[in-house]
Every structure is written in structure tokens, then in C-alpha cells.
Amino acid sequence: MTMIPEEISTSIQDAESVILLTHVHPDGDAVGSMLGCAGILKSLGKKVFCYLEEPVPYLYRFLPDCETVNSSLTELSSFVNENKNVIGISLDCGDCDRLGKNKDIFLRIEPFLVIDHHRSHKDFGMHRWVDPDRSSTGEMVYELALHLQAGISYNCAYNLYVAISTDTGSFRYDSTTSRTLRIAADLLDIGVCPDEISDYIHNNFTLERIRLLEMVLGTLSLHAYNQLAVIHVTGKMFEKSGALPEDVEGFVDFPRSITSVKIAAFVKEGKDGSISVSLRAKGEHDVAEIAKAFGGGGHRNAAGFSFTDKTAEQVHQIVTDELTRMFERSS
Missing domain, CATH: 3.90.1640.10 (inorganic pyrophosphatase (n-terminal core))
Structure with a gap:
């Protein structure tokens, strides 16, 4: 230190x-x-x-x-x-x-x-x-x-x-x-x-947050023999639920909590249309290095990056494809 x-x-x-x-x-x-x-x-x-x-x-x-x-x-x-x-x-x-x-x-x-x-x-x-x-x-x-x-x-x-x-x-x-x-x-x-x-x-959440969480978990996809979990949230989900952008804090921990999952990714659409990605890991994977490849950064077990020219669904697929390839290379 x-x-x-x-x-x-x-x-x-x-x-x-x-x-x-x-x-x-x-x-x-x-x-x-x-x-x-x-x-x-x-x-x-x-x-x-x-x-x-x-x-x-x-x-x-x-x-x-x-x-x-x-x-x-x-x-x-x-x-x-x-x-x-x-x-x-x-x-x-x-x-x-x-x-x-x-x-x-x-x-x-x-x-x-x-x-x-x-x-x-x-x-x-x-x-x-x-x-x-x-x-x-x-x-x-x-x-x-x-x-x-x-x-x-x-x-x-x-x-x-x-x-x-x-x-x-x-x-x-x-x-x-x-x-x-x-x-x-x-x-x-x-x-x-x-x-x-x-x-x-x-224990301090609004009903709107819980409604949004239900929608977000509905986007869950599992890959690489269930070692990778990806979820996303869109502007339309915010509108439908009435939730605020800060309501998504901690959502990435839900897919991360799945026993088999080693990396979880949460793709978020912002008010301005930009897309941010939060990565969480457990075990040997360094998500800061993954984020760095996309121009982002963070810590070994928590990192992120962003896009400005794609939709949440598109980024969901990009992240899924790239991380799936990473798991295949390391297997």
C-alpha cells in the first residue's frame, strides 16, 4: 500500500x-x-x-x-x-x-x-x-x-x-x-x-425498482456452459416501470450470484442514449483487463466501459460474443 x-x-x-x-x-x-x-x-x-x-x-x-x-x-x-x-x-x-x-x-x-x-x-x-x-x-x-x-x-x-x-x-x-x-x-x-x-x-427500495428488476432479469442470458451471465436495461424499461437510473445499482449482483457464473455483465442504456457495461467477476478472471480492451477500466472483480453508437440489445450481443470467445480460449 x-x-x-x-x-x-x-x-x-x-x-x-x-x-x-x-x-x-x-x-x-x-x-x-x-x-x-x-x-x-x-x-x-x-x-x-x-x-x-x-x-x-x-x-x-x-x-x-x-x-x-x-x-x-x-x-x-x-x-x-x-x-x-x-x-x-x-x-x-x-x-x-x-x-x-x-x-x-x-x-x-x-x-x-x-x-x-x-x-x-x-x-x-x-x-x-x-x-x-x-x-x-x-x-x-x-x-x-x-x-x-x-x-x-x-x-x-x-x-x-x-x-x-x-x-x-x-x-x-x-x-x-x-x-x-x-x-x-x-x-x-x-x-x-x-x-x-x-x-x-x-432494504430501502421503491416498488418501481422491483418492477424494473423483474424486467431486467427477464433479459438474462447464460453462455459458455453457464459461466457467463448477461442482462440489460433499456430506456423503455425505465419508462414502463417508472424507475430511476440509480435504481439499477446492485442489479449486476443477481446474475453474479448464480453458482456456475464466473463473469456477469450488465448493459445499461442511459438518458442520452449512451450504453454502459458493468462487469463483475469471481474467481480467476480479471474484468479490468476485459474493460480495458473496450476503452474502460476498473478493478479485478469490478470494471466497466461504454458505447455511444449502439443499442442496449446490440451491446448485449457484442459483450456476449466477446466474453464467450474469451471463455473458449481459456478452456
Whole structure:
């Protein structure tokens, strides 16, 4: 595991004000890390602006302090103009393109720091702390707090626990280390209740989500002697079910849970017609390498990539054909 670069800690210590950013379509690690980091920085006397391109997904609106997240570029500009020594920090973002449509504005902030744990990270920013051996960015933010001797409040601990637990699949993935579990124990000592958080994460779904899940599972196809499972969702399914884009989080885990399946793929149609693919693996297969071949990236057991010129059904077939060939070559 890498040490925290001196440029990262020094830049934070010298700053008076900080803009925190994360990737578009944020997951639990992204939102939890941002809010946890905000709490840590505020305990050090920093002024903090948390920016998301869109509002916090409803799945994570139970997180304390989530109401402080702002989607207004006008208010962000005012924050920059009204404060001194402003720095930017990107959290859990492996590629600057995932900062969203306003990435060029953010990248002009100096210094711009990057804290991330994606193995396929594409370097950007002025100073970077990238550690693929960490289970989550939330784990890295906790280590940063210790390094800076910052206070960790209950709210901060709560957010970091959500970040870590969601990105480790509730501590099921092989990215979970003994250090991960020790950090989780420390957060529990601060007062976090794992049963409460688990209930929010796993038992907090709308009826529309369940209706969408029924449709998506209806697209399930199995290949390569049932070692590969592929599902997809289309815009029409969203319309018919009334579900939201964030409702699909975790859907890929259903085909992945099939005993024989070694790789699961979930093809998703976005609002703008773009198609994203989420890959999940168990066992010896490295889906980050597969995603890389399509211009994407991620972790060994969780990765993704996207298309802009095809339908969900077409991508479903492309992914099926390519991964089936991969299984045939490895057999």
C-alpha cells in the first residue's frame, strides 16, 4: 500500500478552502468519501464545497450531511471568488472524463489533487495519491484523517463506513483486507451501527425498482456452459416501470450470484442514449483487463466501459460474443 504523498498532505494543510468532487453517477463510495472527507476538512477549520453534477441519488439520501452537496456552478463560482487559497480534490474518480461535463472548469483549479483506488486509473490532476490495494476511497480518506490528525465525528464515521461497506460488497470482495476490517471496527467504536446502515443499503427500495428488476432479469442470458451471465436495461424499461437510473445499482449482483457464473455483465442504456457495461467477476478472471480492451477500466472483480453508437440489445450481443470467445480460449 502506498504512503500518502507529501504534496497531498501539504496542499491540504496549506489550503483555507476546498472544493470536493467525485465521479458522475456516484455510488456509495463516491458520496460517502466526499461527505466523510468534508467532515474531516471542516474539523481542521477548512471551508468546504461539495459538488455533484446531479443531486445525491435517493439510495444515499440517508447519509448524514448529504443536504450540503451542491449542484450549482454559480454557487461554486461564488465560493471560489469569496474564499482564499482554494484547492480542488477529486475523490474515487479513475478518469478525468468521469468528472462530468464541467471537468475542464474543475481541472483549472490549482492545485488539483486526486485521491483514488482504481487499478485502471488514468493520471490527471497536479498531485495524485492512487492506491489500488485499498478496498475503497473511503478507506483512504480515513487514513488521510489519521495522517492529518483530524477529528472524526460520528457523521464522518457513518459516511466512511457506508463508503467502505458498499465498495467491498459488505466486506465480501477480495479487496477487503485486515486493515479494512480494523478501520471498520474503529468506525463502529465511534458509534456507527452496522445493522442500521445495512438496512438502509439493502432494504430501502421503491416498488418501481422491483418492477424494473423483474424486467431486467427477464433479459438474462447464460453462455459458455453457464459461466457467463448477461442482462440489460433499456430506456423503455425505465419508462414502463417508472424507475430511476440509480435504481439499477446492485442489479449486476443477481446474475453474479448464480453458482456456475464466473463473469456477469450488465448493459445499461442511459438518458442520452449512451450504453454502459458493468462487469463483475469471481474467481480467476480479471474484468479490468476485459474493460480495458473496450476503452474502460476498473478493478479485478469490478470494471466497466461504454458505447455511444449502439443499442442496449446490440451491446448485449457484442459483450456476449466477446466474453464467450474469451471463455473458449481459456478452456
